[in-house]
Each structure stands twice: as C-alpha cells, then as structure tokens.
Amino acid sequence: MNEQVHDVIVIGSGPAGYTAAIYLARAGYQPLVIAGAITPGGQLVNTTEVENYPGFPEGIMGPDLMENMREQAEHFGAQVEYDDVIEADLTNKIKSVTTDGGEHYKARAVVITTGSQYRKLEVPGEREYGGRGVSYCATCDGFFFKDKQIVVVGGGDSAMADADFLTRYASSVTLVHRREGFRASKIMVDRAKANKKINFVLNTVVDEIKGGPQGVESVTLKDTNTGGKTSLETSGIFIAIGHTPETTFLNGQLQLDEEGYIVVEGASTRTSVPGVFAAGDVVDNVYRQAISAAGMGCRAALDAQSYLTDQEVS
The missing domain is CATH 3.50.50.60 (FAD/NAD(P)-binding domain)
Structure with missing residues (x-):
C-alpha cells in the first residue's frame, strides 16, 4: 500500500x-x-x-x-x-x-x-471502419456527410433525434430497427416519421458493414423474421443503441x-x-x-x- x-x-x-x-x-x-x-x-x-x-x-x-x-x-x-x-x-x-x-x-x-x-453492434466491419463512416455521435460527425445517403441504427429517442438531426446534411437517412415497435417516445417517433428524408426499415438488423479505401460503402441487412439478407448502399452508419x-x-x-x-x-x-x-x-x-x-x-x-x-x- x-x-x-x-x-x-x-x-x-x-x-x-x-x-x-x-x-x-x-x-x-x-x-x-x-x-x-x-x-x-x-x-x-x-x-x-x-x-x-x-x-x-x-x-x-x-x-x-x-x-x-x-x-x-x-x-x-x-x-x-x-x-x-x-x-x-x-x-x-x-x-x-x-x-x-x-x-x-x-x-x-x-x-x-x-x-x-x-454500445456496439459487434458486427464485421464496425471496428475496421470506425472513424471512416462508422460513427456513434451525430452532432460530432453529421457535418461530414453532406448530401450523402446514411443509415441510423436504433429505436430509442437518441436514434430518432439523430436521424432527424442528420437530415440537415444527408440526402437521405434510413433508420434501421430490429423490431416493429420503438422504445422512443411517441413525439420523437412522430417527428421522425413526419420527416420526408427519413426512411424506416423495421424488423431488421445490420449484419455486416462493408467498404473500401475511402470508408463505408454499404451495409448488409438481415430480416429478423425471415433471415433474408439485402445490401444497402450508404456512405455512413450512425449507431445509436445506447x-x-x-x-x-x-x-x-x-x-x-x-x-x-x-x-x-x-x-x-x-x-x-x-x-x-x-x-x-x-x-x-x-x-x-x-x-x-x-x-x-x-x-x-x-x-x-x-x-x-x-x-x-x-
């Protein structure tokens, strides 16, 4: 001692x-x-x-x-x-x-x-592209995605607020959530749904983040009901799961x-x-x-x- x-x-x-x-x-x-x-x-x-x-x-x-x-x-x-x-x-x-x-x-x-x-998604590509398209702070990094297509992951108030905020910069925001319902408050959900730049992909999780020398290029999405997988082009993914x-x-x-x-x-x-x-x-x-x-x-x-x-x- x-x-x-x-x-x-x-x-x-x-x-x-x-x-x-x-x-x-x-x-x-x-x-x-x-x-x-x-x-x-x-x-x-x-x-x-x-x-x-x-x-x-x-x-x-x-x-x-x-x-x-x-x-x-x-x-x-x-x-x-x-x-x-x-x-x-x-x-x-x-x-x-x-x-x-x-x-x-x-x-x-x-x-x-x-x-x-x-909290991390713990999926392939998340660590590799950290700081090169993978972000956990919309207010910190949103500016770098002007006129880009981006993805937000989450279903709480933070995810809704991030998605709404990011539409100031992005050409479109796709909000991915693993369930049909949200943990977010009704007012936050309603605000996000009223934003024409935000698209919702529900009952879906991010299975992999892919990219190249310049950073993130796409995410692989997995349907939680069917297990089917699709690819979505994106320049960035904002993870807002707490x-x-x-x-x-x-x-x-x-x-x-x-x-x-x-x-x-x-x-x-x-x-x-x-x-x-x-x-x-x-x-x-x-x-x-x-x-x-x-x-x-x-x-x-x-x-x-x-x-x-x-x-x-x-």
Whole structure:
C-alpha cells in the first residue's frame, strides 16, 4: 500500500478528468490522475477532427486536443498514471483505490470521470471502419456527410433525434430497427416519421458493414423474421443503441440511476458519498459533448476544493 495520502485522485481522463486536474493543480492540490490504460483521454482519442470545441477555428484532431489538456494539467503539477481502477473504497474519510497494475492509492477526495462506452453492434466491419463512416455521435460527425445517403441504427429517442438531426446534411437517412415497435417516445417517433428524408426499415438488423479505401460503402441487412439478407448502399452508419456508463468498479457504493449513471446533487457534482464527486459522461446521459464534460470537470474541481477546505477548517 502506498502510504501517501493525496489531496485528490481523479479517476478517468477525457475532457472532464483533465479539466478537473487542471483546476485542482492550479489550486495547488497536485491531483493524481488515473487516466486509464488503453484509451487515456476518453472517447475523443478515437475521434478524427473536432470542429465544435471552442478556440479552434480550423478544428483540431481529437487525440491532439486530449494531449494538450493532459500537458496543461501536468504543467501545473498534476501526476498522470496510465492504469485502470478496478476497486475502490470510497465510504471512509480517507478514500482508497486499487488499480489493475496492483497499485494502491489513498486520497481525501475523489473525482470520478470514467465516462461511458457506446454500445456496439459487434458486427464485421464496425471496428475496421470506425472513424471512416462508422460513427456513434451525430452532432460530432453529421457535418461530414453532406448530401450523402446514411443509415441510423436504433429505436430509442437518441436514434430518432439523430436521424432527424442528420437530415440537415444527408440526402437521405434510413433508420434501421430490429423490431416493429420503438422504445422512443411517441413525439420523437412522430417527428421522425413526419420527416420526408427519413426512411424506416423495421424488423431488421445490420449484419455486416462493408467498404473500401475511402470508408463505408454499404451495409448488409438481415430480416429478423425471415433471415433474408439485402445490401444497402450508404456512405455512413450512425449507431445509436445506447451507452454503458463505466461504474462497475464502484460496487454499489454510490447512488446510480436506473441506467447506471452516477446521481449527483442538483447542479453540483456531489455524489451520495461525501468527498466523492463525478463529472462528464458517467453522469450525463443527455448531452455527452466534450465541452459540457469539460465544464462539469471544472465544477467537480471547485466542489472538491470546497470540500477539502471545509475539512481543513473542521
């Protein structure tokens, strides 16, 4: 066990984690950031050009943006470790976390920014064409599909909203759903059905994504009733079948909502356990944007500072 007690441990990275680290480091707390072993920097490290993050009129590559944030946090004194937290004891006044590499760390406060993962179709071609026609974020990538034929997969509110949004750019949108009925609310379904650019293909799943050097070229569709397969030409496929928040390591210590997202108190980032704060996509199941995650990371840092100050006074 590492006997040093840090002021703050930030679990996770991405815009929320690195922003929290920047604010905490500038305040003199020298946070320890456990950024993740495989994809430190969050989902943006798998993104190509980011055009909607303020301050970059020509856009910036997702990995470059995360690298800049990490360097800024380290410049002010943050320590970054590339490992995954597999266990945490958050209920005591002094918190402790254990990493996959076998390290044990202690801290007076913890900020959780582990994010969420897009649910995947797990079909051939999905991984191969990620970032080259396969997308999980309509607001991030829709602009790149001007006057193209695209596919949206899903049957919830997110899929309906994505399909409707993408018609601003695409020549046509085909919404593919595995059942006849939808999980989406009636108002969202009605809005999508009223959009003349949206076609519906129901009782159907995507069986394979095909493409070439330039990216996605078509998808193979499978009828869930007959098993028959057809091919549909498309330049892109937007997968909107939900997210899975990264909260398994908490083992029920924090209050979660019915979908597994961490519950925070009002507009703050305070969780159900004193001294534990949460920010970014592990909390936010609505906006899921880099800029909103960064803003929440700032709030988490300020909430953590307030907590630590109160602890020092008491």
